[in-house]
Amino acid sequence: MASPPRPWLNPALAVGGLSPLVMLAVQGPRGDLGPNAIEAALHQTGLLALVLLLASLACTPLRLVFKWTWPARVRRTLGLLAFTYAAAHFLVYAVLDQGLALGAILEDLGKRPFITVGFLALVLLTPLAVTSTNAWVRRLGFPRWQRLHRLAYVAAVLGVVHFVWRVKKDVTEPALYGAVLALLFAIRGAEALKKKRRARAAVAARNPAS
Amino acid sequence: MSDKPPAEPPSSEVTPEALYLRRREFLKNAGLFAGTAAAVAGGLYLLGRKQTRPMDAFVPDAGLVAQPVARGQGPYDTDEPRTPYEDVTTYNNFYEFGLDKNDPARFAHTLKPRPWTVVIDGEVGKPQTVDIDQLTSWFPLEERVYRMRCVEAWSMVIPWLGFPLGKLLERVEPTSQAKYVAFTTLQDPEQMPGQRRSTLDWPYVEGLRLDEALHPLTLMATGLYGRQLPNQNGAPLRLVVPWKYGFKGIKSIVRISLTREEPPTTWNLAAPGEYGFYANVNPAVSHPRWSQATERRIGDLERRPTLPFNGYADQVAHLYSGMDLRKSY
Numbered sequence: 001m002a003s004p005p006r007p008w009l010n011p012a013l014a015v016g017g018l019s020p021l022v023m024l025a026v027q028g029p030r031g032d033l034g035p036n037a038i039e040a041a042l043h044q045t046g047l048l049a050l051v052l053l054l055a056s057l058a059c060t061p062l063r064l065v066f067k068w069t070w071p072a073r074v075r076r077t078l079g080l081l082a083f084t085y086a087a088a089h090f091l092v093y094a095v096l097d098q099g100l101a102l103g104a105i106l107e108d109l110g111k112r113p114f115i116t117v118g119f120l121a122l123v124l125l126t127p128l129a130v131t132s133t134n135a136w137v138r139r140l141g142f143p144r145w146q147r148l149h150r151l152a153y154v155a156a157v158l159g160v161v162h163f164v165w166r167v168k169k170d171v172t173e174p175a176l177y178g179a180v181l182a183l184l185f186a187i188r189g190a191e192a193l194k195k196k197r198r199a200r201a202a203v204a205a206r207n208p209a210s
Numbered sequence: 211m212s213d214k215p216p217a218e219p220p221s222s223e224v225t226p227e228a229l230y231l232r233r234r235e236f237l238k239n240a241g242l243f244a245g246t247a248a249a250v251a252g253g254l255y256l257l258g259r260k261q262t263r264p265m266d267a268f269v270p271d272a273g274l275v276a277q278p279v280a281r282g283q284g285p286y287d288t289d290e291p292r293t294p295y296e297d298v299t300t301y302n303n304f305y306e307f308g309l310d311k312n313d314p315a316r317f318a319h320t321l322k323p324r325p326w327t328v329v330i331d332g333e334v335g336k337p338q339t340v341d342i343d344q345l346t347s348w349f350p351l352e353e354r355v356y357r358m359r360c361v362e363a364w365s366m367v368i369p370w371l372g373f374p375l376g377k378l379l380e381r382v383e384p385t386s387q388a389k390y391v392a393f394t395t396l397q398d399p400e401q402m403p404g405q406r407r408s409t410l411d412w413p414y415v416e417g418l419r420l421d422e423a424l425h426p427l428t429l430m431a432t433g434l435y436g437r438q439l440p441n442q443n444g445a446p447l448r449l450v451v452p453w454k455y456g457f458k459g460i461k462s463i464v465r466i467s468l469t470r471e472e473p474p475t476t477w478n479l480a481a482p483g484e485y486g487f488y489a490n491v492n493p494a495v496s497h498p499r500w501s502q503a504t505e506r507r508i509g510d511l512e513r514r515p516t517l518p519f520n521g522y523a524d525q526v527a528h529l530y531s532g533m534d535l536r537k538s539y
Contacts, residue, residue, distance in 0.1 A: 008243035015243075016250025020258055034312065035297035035508045036364055044258035051257060099512055104501060112499050165499070168311055168362075168482060170409045 006070060010077045017081040020048060021088060038096045045092055046118075049085035050159045052078055052178055053125075057156055061187035076132055079152065083129040086122045086159075114165035121158035124151045156181055254361055264373045275371060275433050278351040282369055286427055286452075286525070287355040293366035293508050295435045301508060303360065304461060305409050306395065306402035312425055313404075314442035321401045321462065323445035332392070332467035335383030342362035346432050348381065350371035353436070354429055356448075357418045359491045359520045361455035365505045371433030376424040384420065384468050391423040392416075392473030393449060394465040402462075410476055417473035417487065418451065427452055427522060430463075453522040455489045486539035490530070491520035495539050 024041050027033050033040040056078035059071035098105050108115045128149055130136070137145045159183055164176035225233075304314040307321075326342040351371050359365045379391070397413035399405040405412045422428065429450040432439055439445040444461025451458050457477050467473075477485035484498055493503045493516040504513040519526050530538075 006242075006244065009238045011245035012243045013250055016252075017254065019247075019251035020254045023255060035293075035301040036311070036506070038506070039364070040509075048254055048258050051254070053269070060355075062367035075471075096511070097506075101513075104504070107501060114499055131432075166313070 006073070008032065009070065009074055013074050013077045014081070017052065018084070020044065038092065039116070041092045042089065042097060046163070049082050049089050050133055050156075050163060050177055051150045052082035052085060053152065053156050053159060054177060054184070057181070059157070061184050064187055064191050067203035080129060080132055086125055088123050090119070114162055117158045117165070118162035121155040121162060123159070124155040128152060128155075148161050167200060192210050253417050275351065275436065275438055278353045278371055278436075280350075280352045282304050282353045282354070282355045284354065286522075287353075288357055288367060288521070289355075290357065290367045292355065292369055297508050298366060298368055298434060299440050299442060303362075304404075304406060304442055304444070304454070306404045306412075306414070306462075307442065308404050309409065315440075318441035321396075321441040321445065322350040322405060323439075323441060325460075326446050326464075328447065328463060328468075330378075330382050331465070333388035334383040334386060334468050335379070338382070340444045345378070345447075346373070349377050351432070352429075354426075356429075356450060356452040358450075358452065358456055358459075359505060359516065360495055361457055361485065361489070361497060361502075363497075363500055363502065363505045363516075364508055365390075365516075366508050369435055370429055370431040371436065371439075372429045372431035372450065373428055375428045375430050375449070376426060376445075378430060378466075379420075379423060379468075382468075384402075387470050388468035389420055390469045390471065390473055391418050391420060392467045392469050393460045395460055395462050396462045396464045397471075410480055413464075414460060414476045415473065416449065416475050418449075418458075419472075419529075420468070422451070422526075425526060425529070427525055453491060453519040455485075455491060458487065458489050488530075488538050490533070490535060490539075491516060492535055492539065494517060495519070495536055529531075 059075040302314040395414035
């Protein structure tokens with residue numbers, strides 16, 4: 001059964017999802033982010049990028065497990081919010097933290113694996129954000145569009161690795177997000193397996209062994 | 211009595227049913243929109259809120275201490291602007307109280323810096339266990355305004371109060387066998403709740419070579435900004451070695467041992483590829499995950515270049531002549 005339309009859902013998600021970013025922009029200059037505001041902004045934007053990306057990847061598993069259909073309606077908004085925070089995270093790093101010192105940024109990207117994988121995750125998310133419109137789904141055709149958007153899985157893995165490699169000690173928090181991601185993958189994997197088995201059974205039913 | 215039904219209002223006054231329903235629908239949707247937006251915003255805000263200054267930060271009124279004999283004008287003092295007291299006491303790494311920078315200020319009130327005893331032993335002529343107030347009464351208090359450079363590439367300027375470690379060591383008479391000084395932090399999960407988690411191998415230990423320990427820059431701090439050392443800054447006694455990364459400055463010291471061998475140090479044990487025994491501030495040697503060439507002074511927007519030995523090269527570079535500080539980092 002299709003869920004009710006809930007026309008407020010996506011606008012509410014967009015407004016709610018962007019408000020922490022607006023808060024940062026207000027709090028930073030006011031000095032409410034503590035003694036190291038740039039570090040605080042980096043941590044918050046990075047964390048929210050990962051959380052929102054995981055939320056977007058949770059839509060399908062939620063449908064599979066609970067038969068909910070409404071998450072599918074908000075997946076695009078969640079994905080775009082994740083990209084917005086990932087881009088903000090990079091901009092805070094490049095502009096505020098490094099002061100656009102190109103040499104230092106390039107050295108970081110090339111030499112420091114945790115920065116390399118973080119940047120790669122942002123690069124992978126960019127074409128997904130660009131092709132998020134209905135027009136692009138039509139232009140690419142759904143199967144190709146869907147294959148392209150599976151890059152979100154890779155970006156999420158890179159995001160978790162970026163987080164794990166960043167912490168000095170105690171990986172509890174990044175491990176938590178890694179566990180959520182693994183659970184989401186497991187649900188999708190189990191579903192794919194079930195589908196394959198069902199297809200095989202259907203084939204077997206049609207062509208009974210002699 | 212008439213059987214006629216009461217006159218209906220003219221149709222022009224009747225709200226069309228569709229519109230009537232749409233209005234209710236609109237109000238309902240507006241409510242759901244506001245509720246959902248607020249819930250999403252609140253949830254995300256709470257998730258991301260760490261790392262900001264706690265509004266209810268515990269900044270104890272540590273109390274003024276007696277005037278130091280020398281006050282911030284000695285040969286080693288910097289005249290760079292001092293980092294505000296509020297920042298020095300609410301932005302700390304002290305994993306015994308939590309991993310976030312604001313955790314120590316929030317949670318260090320469980321530490322009891324009095325009564326407190328310090329064990330001095332090992333290769334010394336006069337091993338002893340001494341009460342902190344007695345120990346500090348042996349030496350005149352000095353103010354030293356030092357740069358502090360954290361290995362995480364932020365820095366502060368802090369007016370410490372204390373006495374040179376060398377004076378304490380002279381008093382306990384190191385033997386000819388003494389080559390290093392080893393320090394140990396209190397271990398008591400009741401007072402230091404972060405020790406209930408095995409984030410690091412507790413208790414925190416640190417060490418210096420004897421000549422580093424005897425250097426006049428090396429300070430045992432008991433206060434800052436003219437006040438008693440707040441708990442989150444390592445009350446009642448901490449080490450300050452201004453040409454080394456901040457983590458060498460072990461806090462809340464309960465034991466000072468002179469040893470023949472290089473003592474183990476906590477961060478070196480935790481990640482030997484990232485944190486060496488020497489930990490001299492060195493812009494030429496990167497941390498594996500970030501450059502050390504520049505730093506952010508707390509309160510500044512822009513980075514500044516990091517100086518070799520944190521700007522104390524004239525005083526301490528000779529201690530390392532002949533050493534390859536890329537290997538002995």
